[in-house]
Amino acid sequence: MTTPDAVPIGGPRFPAEPARLYREMRREHGAVVPVLLDGDVPAWLVLGNRELHQATGDPVLFSRDSELWNQGEHIPDDWPLLPMIGRRQPSVLHTVGERHWQRATMASNAPEAVAPFELRRHAERFADELIDALCTTDEADLVAQYAMLLPVRVLARLHGFSDEDGPGLVTALNDMIDGRERALAGQAHLATSWGS
Numbered sequence: 345m346t347t348p349d350a351v352p353i354g355g356p357r358f359p360a361e362p363a364r365l366y367r368e369m370r371r372e373h374g375a376v377v378p379v380l381l382d383g384d385v386p387a388w389l390v391l392g393n394r395e396l397h398q399a400t401g402d403p404v405l406f407s408r409d410s411e412l413w414n415q416g417e418h419i420p421d422d423w424p425l426l427p428m429i430g431r432r433q434p435s436v437l438h439t440v441g442e443r444h445w446q447r448a449t450m451a452s453n454a455p456e457a458v459a460p461f462e463l464r465r466h467a468e469r470f471a472d473e474l475i476d477a478l479c480t481t482d483e484a485d486l487v488a489q490y491a492m493l494l495p496v497r498v499l500a501r502l503h504g505f506s507d508e509d510g511p512g513l514v515t516a517l518n519d520m521i522d523g524r525e526r527a528l529a530g531q532a533h534l535a536t537s538w539g540s
Contacts, residue, residue, distance in 0.1 A: 347378040353389065354382040366391065381425055382523070385415055409440045425523040427531040458502055470497040470510075492518055505537070513537055 351369055352358075358365060369377045375392025390396045399406045410416065410429055419426060439447055455463070474493055478484045493514050500510040512533065519530030 347386070349373070350378040350380045350386060351389075352380045352384075354380070383420070383423060385419065385423075385425075387415070403440060403444075407440055408444065422528065424525060424527040427520045427527050428523055455502075463498070463502070466498045466501045467494070470494055470501075509537065 349372075351365075351373075353365075369379075369389070370391050375390065375395045377389045377391060379387050379389045381387050390399050413429070419429070423429075471490075471494055474490050474497075478486075478489055484490075493511075496514040496517055497510045500513045501507065505513060516530040516533035516537070519526035520534065521527075522530075
């Protein structure tokens, strides 16, 4: 059920002026805002730190299991936000209980298997490449052209992907997270890359 004052967070305004939109939502609604996702799907956006801590720290009341979402049956298979919301996906983001604990432990322990000097070597090399690329332009978006790229490039390399495959994986992951028209293609690219 949609509330009459739900704020649409898709469309051109959100990417153009997100800080202003967040300020308006907080002023008008407080820490928890009724929103409309792409396709007019109703949801709640948590803006308050205390409320976010409660929502992410109470897996019983706020389950990660997206199958429990009351809007799930209304979501089409080609919805661009589906990769991040989840539907029967084998992801640590969408599992609960013992299965979630096993996957989260495996993911958090994985970097310990990498020698620190190797991690540092890859991080420095990719950081240098990205900074060199930034230096060739008059303007730069440090988040999009550096911060979003560096960790994924390093992780892709540590997981055995070639340097040539790294940028494609980064693009696919960012497309998937972005939740726009390329989200499903990004998810498919990641799934086929990891499966091969």
